[in-house]
Structures are given as structure tokens and as C-alpha cells.
Amino acid sequence: MPVFPAGAIPGPEQTDRWIRADRARLIHPNLPDSRTDRTVMVEGRGCHVRDSSGKRYLDAAAVLGMVQVGHGRDEIVAAAAAQMARLECFHLWENMSNDQAIELAVRLTDLAPPGLERAFFTSGGAEGNEIALRMARYFHHRRGRPERTWILSRTSAYHGIGYGSGSVSGLPVYHEGFGPPMPHVHHLTAPDPYHREAYGGEDVTGFCLRELRETIERIGPDRIAAMIGEPVMSVGGAVAPPTDYWPRVAELLRSQGILLIFDEVVTAYGRTGHWFAAEHVAVTPDILVTAKGITSGYIPHGAVLTTEELAATVTGSTGFPIGFTYTGHPTACAVALTNLAIIERENLLDNAMKTGGYLADRLAPLRDLPAVGDIRQAGLMLGIELVADKATRTPLPTGTAPVAQALREDKGIILRGNPRSLLINPPLVMDRGTADELADGLFSVLARVEPDGR
Numbered sequence: 001m002p003v004f005p006a007g008a009i010p011g012p013e014q015t016d017r018w019i020r021a022d023r024a025r026l027i028h029p030n031l032p033d034s035r036t037d038r039t040v041m042v043e044g045r046g047c048h049v050r051d052s053s054g055k056r057y058l059d060a061a062a063v064l065g066m067v068q069v070g071h072g073r074d075e076i077v078a079a080a081a082a083q084m085a086r087l088e089c090f091h092l093w094e095n096m097s098n099d100q101a102i103e104l105a106v107r108l109t110d111l112a113p114p115g116l117e118r119a120f121f122t123s124g125g126a127e128g129n130e131i132a133l134r135m136a137r138y139f140h141h142r143r144g145r146p147e148r149t150w151i152l153s154r155t156s157a158y159h160g161i162g163y164g165s166g167s168v169s170g171l172p173v174y175h176e177g178f179g180p181p182m183p184h185v186h187h188l189t190a191p192d193p194y195h196r197e198a199y200g201g202e203d204v205t206g207f208c209l210r211e212l213r214e215t216i217e218r219i220g221p222d223r224i225a226a227m228i229g230e231p232v233m234s235v236g237g238a239v240a241p242p243t244d245y246w247p248r249v250a251e252l253l254r255s256q257g258i259l260l261i262f263d264e265v266v267t268a269y270g271r272t273g274h275w276f277a278a279e280h281v282a283v284t285p286d287i288l289v290t291a292k293g294i295t296s297g298y299i300p301h302g303a304v305l306t307t308e309e310l311a312a313t314v315t316g317s318t319g320f321p322i323g324f325t326y327t328g329h330p331t332a333c334a335v336a337l338t339n340l341a342i343i344e345r346e347n348l349l350d351n352a353m354k355t356g357g358y359l360a361d362r363l364a365p366l367r368d369l370p371a372v373g374d375i376r377q378a379g380l381m382l383g384i385e386l387v388a389d390k391a392t393r394t395p396l397p398t399g400t401a402p403v404a405q406a407l408r409e410d411k412g413i414i415l416r417g418n419p420r421s422l423l424i425n426p427p428l429v430m431d432r433g434t435a436d437e438l439a440d441g442l443f444s445v446l447a448r449v450e451p452d453g454r
């Protein structure tokens with residue numbers, strides 16, 4: 001059980017004041033005005049957090065899939081404080097540099113799959129994907145192929161909400177009402193082995209490859225800059241493609257001079273039991289985007305890794321002309337270095353594999369429940385797909401939100417869901433006892449779910 005610091009629980013009057021001020025002054029992502037309740041988090045230790053009423057929760061989402069080393073690590077707090085006391089911030093524009101950014105670039109490119117030798121720093125995932133998309137187009141421009149501007153992406157993908165990253169995201173909610181998206185984006189069908197009915201009787205990889213080949217022919221291979229995708233889809237439901245999907249896609253893209261971008265904003269830094277999920281799917285992309293787990297979320301940061309050839313081309317004689325104010329922020333880099341040291345020292349990749357496997361075994365009997373269609377697992381990334389009808393695999397009419405809410409209210413378990421699947425991404429420090437707590441809570445709530453979603 002976690003030991004929380006004394007004195008952090010403020011009492012009901014303060015909570016009421018915060019909730020009133022929250023409703024009056026804050027804009028939340030994805031929260032209708034009609035909803036008046038709030039959960040005000042005040043502290044965290046390990047896999048658990050507490051709200052302002054003192055209620056304890058198991059954080060099975062690692063906030064938003066990022067707190068790899070767990071909450072409340074004093075070592076990270078000390079690293080941030082020490083760096084802030086020495087040099088809180090500096091930039092990387094032109095020939096300015098700083099020791100922490102250099103050390104982190106070395107560390108990341110040493111950890112990365114062979115061939116990814118250069119790093120560009122951002123403050124988050126959407127920023128990373130913006131850089132990746134621009135890098136891909138700029139690479140072709142510098143190579144004398146400026147007409148290579150098209151980006152291939154996939155339906156149901158989430159890549160963030162910047163202009164480019166939002167445009168390549170495949171979910172309608174990020175497009176409707178926001179005006180024209182970035183031009184020259186095409187969404188392909190995402191591979192989802194559980195929904196084989198969506199592939200018209202064809203083998204899933206075969207269908208996706210045929211569609212990719214036809215799309216390349218239609219747009220013209222010499223007009224396409226890159227394809228972006230997550231090696232294992234996270235927000236999409238912890239969906240791993242068939243094992244031959246990425247190797248065959250990568251081979252086809254390479255043969256046409258199209259770059260491959262892996263969005264590893266969620267999957268990197270141990271989530272799937274590897275430093276990078278590129279290892280999980282046995283493909284090294286040309287550009288690999290990371291964020292979240294790079295600092296375990298203790299401070300915003302991200303890194304885009306790429307090849308020497310690509311870096312040398314986009315920098316060239318005049319330099320890569322774009323960057324952010326916070327590119328290479330030394331305090332963020334110092335936090336990342338300490339976070340990576342903890343992941344390595346505590347063997348958290350190994351723990352993600354072992355505890356993820358244990359959790360999958362514990363959850364396997366859930367498959368017998370009427371509402372559970374599929375359970376997927378890669379390391380400590382799990383998805384439970386809920387269905388109204390096992391035969392047709394139709395989703396619950398209510399989506400997964402009421403189930404997630406029941407888990408939170410009745411069992412003190414925090415996790416998120418997309419319309420079809422509950423998403424489980426706990427801290428990588430999770431032990432078996434905590435995995436049992438999660439499995440028991442899921443069992444008792446999912447056993448009550450009716451086909452109409454109640």
C-alpha cells in the first residue's frame with residue numbers, strides 16, 4: 001500500500017471552493033457543461049493517487065499512459081530541482097546548446113533501434129508528430145522532390161491535435177467543426193484482427209497491403225512523402241496488427257521511396273516491454289516520435305529520433321529552419337535522464353512483460369462474460385473490447401464510459417476507454433498485488449454489464 005504524505009487532504013470546504021472555481025474558470029478537454037461533478041486530484045504514490053476528499057484510486061491509466069516509474073519519485077523531484085537551481089532553461093537555436101540536451105540525445109540514440117542516430121526535442125506528442133510530418137516533407141524538398149507532400153495515415157488513429165497531427169488523426173471528432181484540415185492526407189484502413197469482418201473475408205494484412213498498393217498507385221508514388229502509424233495502436237484499443245503487417249508495409253514503402261514514421265508517443269519507454277515498440281514489431285522506421293514516458297510525465301517533453309541520412313538532409317547547408325521555444329529544455333532533459341535511469345535500474349521493461357503477462361492471465365476468464373469480446377495485451381498495454389453481441393462484435397450502445405465511471409466510483413480504479421474498448425496502461429512499477437486489485441475490480445464491474453451497456 002502506498003504511503004501518502006501527511007497533510008495533503010484539504011477538507012470539504014476547500015474542495016467545494018475548487019470545484020466552483022473549476023466550473024467557472026477552467027475549460028476542460030472533452031467535458032460537457034452539464035456535468036457538474038469534479039474529481040480534484042491532490043497526491044500520488046506509486047500506482048495510486050488520492051483526491052481532495054482523501055479517496056484513494058488505483059491509477060490504471062498512468063494518468064494518460066505516461067507515468068512509467070510511478071507517482072511521487074523523490075529522485076526525479078531532486079533532479080528537476082538541481083537542474084533548475086543550476087540552469088533552468090536555455091534553447092537550442094543556431095549553435096546554442098546545453099549539457100542536458102546533449103546527454104539526453106546521446107542516451108536516447110544509444111537506446112534506440114540501430115540506425116536512429118539523431119534526436120530533435122519537443123514538449124509533447126502532437127509537437128513531435130508536427131516535426132515528423134514537416135521533416136518528411138522537407139526531406140523530399142531538399143532532395144529535389146518537392147511534389148512529395150502526401151501523408152498516409154490510418155482510420156481510428158490518434159496522433160494529437162496540432163494542425164498536421166490532428167489532420168492525420170483518423171477520428172471524425174477531431175475534424176468536425178474545425179475547418180479544413182491539412183491538405184494531402186489520406187487515411188487507410190487500420191489493421192484490427194478482432195474485426196476480421198471489416199476486411200471482406202480477406203486476410204487482414206493482405207487487405208491492408210492491397211489498399212496501400214492501390215492508394216500509392218492512385219496518388220502516385222512520387223507524390224507521397226510518408227506514412228505515419230503507431231506500431232501498436234494505443235488509443236485505438238491496444239490493437240497490435242498481425243505480425244507480418246509492419247514488415248510488409250515497411251518493405252512496400254521503402255521500395256517506393258516513401259518514409260515511415262512511427263508514432264511511439266504511448267508505446268515507447270517500456271510500455272510494451274521494450275524500450276521502443278519498433279522492436280516489438282521488428283521494424284525500424286525512418287522517424288520515431290516519442291513523448292509521455294520519456295519523463296514519466298513529471299514534466300512535458302518529447303523526442304523525435306531519426307536517421308543520420310534524414311537529419312543530414314534536412315539540416316543541410318542552411319539548417320532545419322524550425323524549432324520550438326522549449327526544444328532541448330535542460331530541466332525537462334534532466335528529468336528525462338533520471339527517469340530513464342530509473343526504468344533501467346529497476347528493470348521496468350522486464351516488469352512490464354512479466355506483470356503484463358500475469359495481468360493478461362488473470363483477466364483471461366473475463367472472456368466468458370457476455371459483454372467481453374476481446375482482451376489484448378502487449379507488455380503493460382491492455383485493451384478490453386466490450387460488445388453488445390459476441391457474434392457480430394457490435395459495440396455496447398453506451399460505449400465504455402459508464403463502465404469506466406462505475407470502475408472509478410465503485411472500485412476506485414481509474415482507466416479510460418475509447419467507444420469500444422477499455423484501455424489499461426498502468427505504471428510500469430505495478431506489482432502482482434496491484435494487478436490483482438485491478439483484475440478483481442474489473443471482474444466485479446464487468447460481470448454486471450448488460451448487453452445494452454447498463
Ligand code: PLP
Nearest residue numbers: 124125126127158159160265266
Ligand atoms: N500520439 C499518440 C499515439 C497519443 O496517444 C497522443 C496522446 O495521447 C499523442 C500523439 C499526442 O500527444 P500530446 O497530447 O502530448 O500532444
